[in-house]
Amino acid sequence: MADPDTPAIELREVYRDFRRPRTSLREAPPVVRAVRDVSLTVGRGERFGIVGESGSGKSTLLRLICGLDRPTSGEVLVEGRSVGDQPHRRLGWLRERLQLVFQDPMSSLDPRMRVRDIVAEPLVAQGIGGDHTRRVRELLERVGLDPEAADRYPHQFSGGQRQRISVARALAPDPDILVADEPVSALDVSVRAQVLNLVDEVVEGLDLTLVFVSHDLSVVRHVCDRIAVMQAGEVVEVGETEQLFAEPQHAYTRSLLAAIPDLHAALAGRTAQDLARGASPDAPD
Amino acid sequence: MSAPAPEFDRGNARHGDDSRGRKRGMPGDRTVLAVEGLDVGTRHTPLLHDVTFSLHRGERVGLIGESGSGKSLTALAVMGLLGEGLRAGGDVRLSGRTAATRNLLDVGEREMARLRGDAMSMVFQEPMTALNPTMRVGAQVAEVMRIHGTQSTTGARRRVVELLDQVGLPDPAHLARSYPHELSGGQRQRVVLAIALANDPALLICDEPTTALDVTVQATVLDLVVRGVEERDAAMLFITHDLAVVATVCERVLVMYGGRIVEAGPVAEVFGDPRHRYTQGLIAASDLVGEGGRRGRAALPTIPGTVPAAGRFPDGCVFRSRCDHANDLCASLPPWTPRGEHPAGDRAYGFACHHPAGERPSHSTSPAGALAEGSTVEMEQHRG
Numbered sequence: 001m002a003d004p005d006t007p008a009i010e011l012r013e014v015y016r017d018f019r020r021p022r023t024s025l026r027e028a029p030p031v032v033r034a035v036r037d038v039s040l041t042v043g044r045g046e047r048f049g050i051v052g053e054s055g056s057g058k059s060t061l062l063r064l065i066c067g068l069d070r071p072t073s074g075e076v077l078v079e080g081r082s083v084g085d086q087p088h089r090r091l092g093w094l095r096e097r098l099q100l101v102f103q104d105p106m107s108s109l110d111p112r113m114r115v116r117d118i119v120a121e122p123l124v125a126q127g128i129g130g131d132h133t134r135r136v137r138e139l140l141e142r143v144g145l146d147p148e149a150a151d152r153y154p155h156q157f158s159g160g161q162r163q164r165i166s167v168a169r170a171l172a173p174d175p176d177i178l179v180a181d182e183p184v185s186a187l188d189v190s191v192r193a194q195v196l197n198l199v200d201e202v203v204e205g206l207d208l209t210l211v212f213v214s215h216d217l218s219v220v221r222h223v224c225d226r227i228a229v230m231q232a233g234e235v236v237e238v239g240e241t242e243q244l245f246a247e248p249q250h251a252y253t254r255s256l257l258a259a260i261p262d263l264h265a266a267l268a269g270r271t272a273q274d275l276a277r278g279a280s281p282d283a284p285d
Numbered sequence: 286m287s288a289p290a291p292e293f294d295r296g297n298a299r300h301g302d303d304s305r306g307r308k309r310g311m312p313g314d315r316t317v318l319a320v321e322g323l324d325v326g327t328r329h330t331p332l333l334h335d336v337t338f339s340l341h342r343g344e345r346v347g348l349i350g351e352s353g354s355g356k357s358l359t360a361l362a363v364m365g366l367l368g369e370g371l372r373a374g375g376d377v378r379l380s381g382r383t384a385a386t387r388n389l390l391d392v393g394e395r396e397m398a399r400l401r402g403d404a405m406s407m408v409f410q411e412p413m414t415a416l417n418p419t420m421r422v423g424a425q426v427a428e429v430m431r432i433h434g435t436q437s438t439t440g441a442r443r444r445v446v447e448l449l450d451q452v453g454l455p456d457p458a459h460l461a462r463s464y465p466h467e468l469s470g471g472q473r474q475r476v477v478l479a480i481a482l483a484n485d486p487a488l489l490i491c492d493e494p495t496t497a498l499d500v501t502v503q504a505t506v507l508d509l510v511v512r513g514v515e516e517r518d519a520a521m522l523f524i525t526h527d528l529a530v531v532a533t534v535c536e537r538v539l540v541m542y543g544g545r546i547v548e549a550g551p552v553a554e555v556f557g558d559p560r561h562r563y564t565q566g567l568i569a570a571s572d573l574v575g576e577g578g579r580r581g582r583a584a585l586p587t588i589p590g591t592v593p594a595a596g597r598f599p600d601g602c603v604f605r606s607r608c609d610h611a612n613d614l615c616a617s618l619p620p621w622t623p624r625g626e627h628p629a630g631d632r633a634y635g636f637a638c639h640h641p642a643g644e645r646p647s648h649s650t651s652p653a654g655a656l657a658e659g660s661t662v663e664m665e666q667h668r669g
Contacts, residue, residue: 053499158591188351190588193570197584222573259504266532276508279501
């Protein structure tokens with residue numbers, strides 16, 4: 001374990017540019033700046049949320065944090081160790097410390113593997129030999145699944161149960177950091193609540209640092225302590241959850257907040273027109 | 286081509302508003318769509334049971350429920366777009382341009398095609414698949430007017446620009462010449478909406494029109510949908526799983542589970558004081574914030590289990606396999622209990638639950654009230 005004072009995740013002036021296909025022989029190909037000048041610190045044990053609309057760069061940022069992509073410039077540090085400039089084969093330590101839960105529970109589990117192999121895969125990938133049966137049982141129980149589920153295939157489970165399997169797999173190497181990329185946006189409301197409760201419980205119970213990415217502000221508000229709002233590759237605002245919701249500083253954050261349909265506000269008489277007026281940032285308040 | 290059936294012969298009537306009004310059903314009857322006892326199923330698996338509701342002109346009604354509850358199937362049955370192998374029974378009547386003299390379920394495909402996109406139209410969830418990728422969007426909007434003969438080729442071209450302008454697209458004349466892939470998701474959904482509204486339908490069905498969109502885009506599209514429907518005094522059936530969206534857009538709501546409508550009523554009453562245990566669970570599970578601020582980090586209330594697969598719903602009350610209040614009584618089908626008077630009839634405001642939440646239904650002298658009274662007594666016997 002590294003020094004407990006070093007932050008779990010630190011980003012220093014991170015940029016990520018993507019080159020578009022060349023459109024002219026003479027001109028340089030156009031460049032898309034997916035992430036620009038992002039500096040963030042996520043403390044240990046913190047629940048950090050990243051919100052933004054599609055195309056805002058939140059997924060690119062997540063890939064950078066997880067070492068699945070390299071920044072064009074800037075530094076990405078996880079527990080004080082550099083991630084951005086390492087080749088994949090030297091990131092084994094990162095896979096032990098940091099694990100991911102993906103959005104789509106249908107495509108993130110291999111349909112031809114049994115649940116026990118799926119859950120044990122991170123252990124096998126790290127070269128930990130031996131029999132993982134007990135660990136798999138323990139993990140499945142931890143996420144609220146019947147240990148008998150180990151012998152079945154992913155297609156035999158519902159969306160919510162598959163997301164539980166994803167969480168069990170992420171917990172297998174006993175990580176310190178859990179990164180969740182839109183883990184509930186493909187789920188129904190009643191199941192969404194179950195999965196959010198599970199995430200909450202494992203983060204609390206195992207003392208994990210959580211990075212939670214979502215486009216749904218109300219979900220992030222429920223889960224996270226601190227939130228970064230992204231727009232067009234930039235982090236436009238970072239703040240404590242309640243403060244950000246109470247007094248949004250940036251115009252974009254305000255329009256984002258104004259556009260969320262809310263049950264209580266709607267019953268109190270907020271119409272679609274009010275939502276639309278709040279959503280366009282140039283409209284007068 | 287044989288001559289069109291008289292029921293669907295609009296003739297010149299549509300161009301004069303007066304004659305159109307007179308042609309539409311009985312005077313004072315503002316019902317646009319009446320669905321009565323709609324059952325849909327495959328040969329072995331029943332999927333929808335006894336779905337009954339009606340929509341009035343100018344009314345916006347939400348249809349909510351989780352995936353697999355039968356929302357989209359209801360819409361497809363009304364539109365006559367059920368897949369092969371699915372059979373529909375019951376009675377569906379539409380009074381758009383003409384009076385509701387025929388059951389749409391008995392009408393042939395050629396006549397249904399005449400109605401679709403004209404008297405009734407639909408906005409689908411995924412705007413990319415709803416548009417033809419090889420056609421310019423302007424041509425696609427014009428097509429629906431050309432096919433239904435509402436506009437001449439030149440008239441349609443002019444109308445396209447107007448319609449695209451109405452749905453808030455910038456520079457509509459130029460945009461009409463672009464292809465769907467050149468547009469963003471929100472812009473595409475606006476084009477789909479323009480197509481749906483092109484012939485001033487009497488009924489607009491929206492099937493999760495904003496689920497694939499970002500929140501700020503969703504807000505503008507919802508506003509456009511509401512405005513478009515209001516301007517035409519059309520009826521709207523709005524399908525979604527997002528309760529907050531329904532509360533924002535609709536006046537009345539139908540709650541569906543396991544292929545049945547389990548609760549219905551005005552939005553404020555159903556969401557503020559739900560009776561059916563499923564509605565209650567759905568509202569509790571989706572409310573992440575809590576009234577007037579934060580719920581805190583307490584565990585969210587959930588509905589145990591998951592939605593069963595089609596055909597695996599229990600007999601009797603469809604929700605009893607997931608309901609905390611279920612007992613032996615729930616093995617029998619709970620009767621529809623009206624909660625009060627509603628202009629759209631008994632089925633527009635009530636619930637079907639043996640152990641309803643909330644206080645007992647209010648006393649009333651109407652037969653509806655008496656029925657509610659009866660079921661309350663029954664409920665209390667089983668509690669005691």
